[in-house]
Amino acid sequence: MTPVLPDGPLIDEAVGRLVRPYTVSDGRTRATSHFTLVTVVQATGAQTQGAFGLDHAQVLALCERPVSVAEVAARMQVPAAVVKVLLSDLAEGGAVVADDAPPPSPGHCARPDRDLLEAVRDGLLKRL
Amino acid sequence: MASSNDCDPLPAGVLPVGIKVLIAGGFGVGKTTFVNALSEIEPLSTEEILTAVSAATDRLDGVENKATTTVALDFGRITLSPSHVLYLFGTPGQERFWFMWDELSEGALGAVVLADTRRMEHSFAAVDFFERRGIPFVVAVNEFDGAHRYRAEEVRTALDLTQEVPVVLCDARVQSAGIRVLLELIQHLLTTRSSHGSDTDQLLRA
Numbered sequence: 001m002t003p004v005l006p007d008g009p010l011i012d013e014a015v016g017r018l019v020r021p022y023t024v025s026d027g028r029t030r031a032t033s034h035f036t037l038v039t040v041v042q043a044t045g046a047q048t049q050g051a052f053g054l055d056h057a058q059v060l061a062l063c064e065r066p067v068s069v070a071e072v073a074a075r076m077q078v079p080a081a082v083v084k085v086l087l088s089d090l091a092e093g094g095a096v097v098a099d100d101a102p103p104p105s106p107g108h109c110a111r112p113d114r115d116l117l118e119a120v121r122d123g124l125l126k127r128l
Numbered sequence: 129m130a131s132s133n134d135c136d137p138l139p140a141g142v143l144p145v146g147i148k149v150l151i152a153g154g155f156g157v158g159k160t161t162f163v164n165a166l167s168e169i170e171p172l173s174t175e176e177i178l179t180a181v182s183a184a185t186d187r188l189d190g191v192e193n194k195a196t197t198t199v200a201l202d203f204g205r206i207t208l209s210p211s212h213v214l215y216l217f218g219t220p221g222q223e224r225f226w227f228m229w230d231e232l233s234e235g236a237l238g239a240v241v242l243a244d245t246r247r248m249e250h251s252f253a254a255v256d257f258f259e260r261r262g263i264p265f266v267v268a269v270n271e272f273d274g275a276h277r278y279r280a281e282e283v284r285t286a287l288d289l290t291q292e293v294p295v296v297l298c299d300a301r302v303q304s305a306g307i308r309v310l311l312e313l314i315q316h317l318l319t320t321r322s323s324h325g326s327d328t329d330q331l332l333r334a
Contacts, residue, residue, distance in 0.1 A: 036235055037176060037201070038146030038215045068146050068215060070203055074172035079198065081177045099143040104235030109263045110148075112237055114321060116212075120147060120237075121314045123208025127307050 033091050033098070035084040037070040040099040041091075048095040059086045060095060144213045148235055149310065152219040152258070153242035154250025158270040158300035159218040160202060162242060166216060166306040167204025175200055178229040197225065214310075223253040233258075238313050239265040242300065245278050248286050255287055264317050266294040268309045292320065 035041075043060045055076075062072045069087065073080040090096040104110060151159050163171050180195045199220035206214040219232065219239075226232060233239075239258050243251040251267070258265040269283050278286075280295040289295065296312050298305040 036146075036148075037174070037203075037217070038148045038213075038235070040143045040146045040213065042143055066143050066213075068205075068213070070174045070201070070215065070217075071169075071172060071205070073174040074203075079175040079177060097143065099145050101145045106230060106234065109233050109236045109238065109261070112317065114318065116145075116147075117314055117318050117321070119212050120208060120214065121311060121318070123206075123212055123214070124307050124311050124314065126208075127206070128304055 033088045034103040035069050035087055035098065036104060037068065037073075037080055039069050039101065040066050041069065041072070041087055041096050042066045043090075044095055044097055046094045048090070048093045052089065052093070052095075056086055056090060059083065059090060063096060144207075144209075144211050147208075147212060147214045147237055149214060149216050149313065150219055150233070150236050150239040150263075151216050151242065152239050152251075152254035152265075153270075154223070154244075154247065154253070155221060157242045157244045157247070157250055158272075159242055162240070162268075162270070162300040162306055162309075163202060163204040163216050163218055165301055165303045166206060166310075168207060169205050171202055171204045173200050173202045176231065178231050180225065180229060197222075197229075219254070223257075226253065226257045233261050233263050236263065238317055239263055240309055240313060241265050241267045243267055243269050243283060243287065244272060244275065245269060245283065246272065246275050248283075251287065255289065264313070264320060266296060266309065266313045266316055268296050268298045268300075268312075270300045271297055292316075 041063050042065065043063045048056075048060075058076060059072055062075055069080060069083055072087070073083040076083060087096055087098075091098060151162055153159055160171070175198050177196050177198050180197065199222065201220060202218040204216045206216070208214055217236075219226070239254075241251055241254045241258065255265075255267070257263075267283065267287060267289065269278070269280070271277065277297075280297060283289075284291075284293070284295050294312050294316050296309055298309050300306065
């Protein structure tokens with residue numbers, strides 16, 4: 001049973017991932033753009049230039065609707081760092097856009113403004 | 129929305145902003161239950177690489193001593209509005225390493241520390257971590273069946289918390305209870321903002 005063009009990641013139930021995680025990012029572990037786990041991304045639908053592989057296509061398919069980096073990574077079953085590299089490639093090629101949240105300062109928690117906090121509060125209240 | 133054949137990229141700024149809240153506490157304290165009860169999706173798991181700078185080791189070669197650890201983070205999602213999506217991240221288990229992990233708290237709004245009154249010591253590490261890092265947090269006492277019920281003030285004393293840190297009682301299995309805990313955290317953030325006084329707040333109060 002060897003699928004040639006699998007829809008999902010190559011996962012064997014007994015042994016887990018069949019492809020070493022960083023193979024899909026050509027061994028790169030650093031993304032060129034700043035993505036966090038909660039950065040929301042979406043495919044633009046723009047035609048992509050350059051040679052993107054199956055994994056890039058898989059990322060694109062997963063972010064047809066707005067979705068976080070963490071969700072893409074979880075659904076592909078690869079480390080978030082790998083997805084960040086793939087997303088960087090796609091963002092550079094104009095195939096993906098990210099939310100415009102300011103990148104967090106290293107080692108610091110968010111310093112949210114009052115508007116954001118009130119929006120979160122109102123959203124939570126609606127769920128009660 | 130543009131069709132997928134459209135070559136014009138989407139304009140930036142239309143995407144919702146992801147907001148990170150950490151759900152911490154020791155092993156078996158109900159983190160997974162808490163996230164499951166609140167999440168609108170089946171909770172997912174992702175691996176993140178956290179970097180630790182080891183300060184204790186000599187740097188003879190001029191190369192920074194950085195150790196990386198891969199940790200699994202379970203998370204759930206709550207869509208609050210078209211512009212805001214809240215992500216709840218359960219903190220990884222190896223608590224004794226947390227102090228080295230800058231990325232864990234990076235960009236987080238704040239944290240919920242779950243506590244089990246039968247095993248209060250399991251939450252010490254989390255409380256300590258957030259206090260040291262200056263990350264706003266609330267303590268939510270998960271009222272397990274059969275556990276002795278303590279008052280919030282008793283829990284505050286047991287965990288040696290300052291008066292500012294809110295302590296709430298909750299049932300981690302119940303969605304509305306979890307929402308109330310998150311509301312407590314947001315209220316705490318709003319209050320501490322006012323008392324520390326950002327420019328805008330001071331203007332408003334003047």
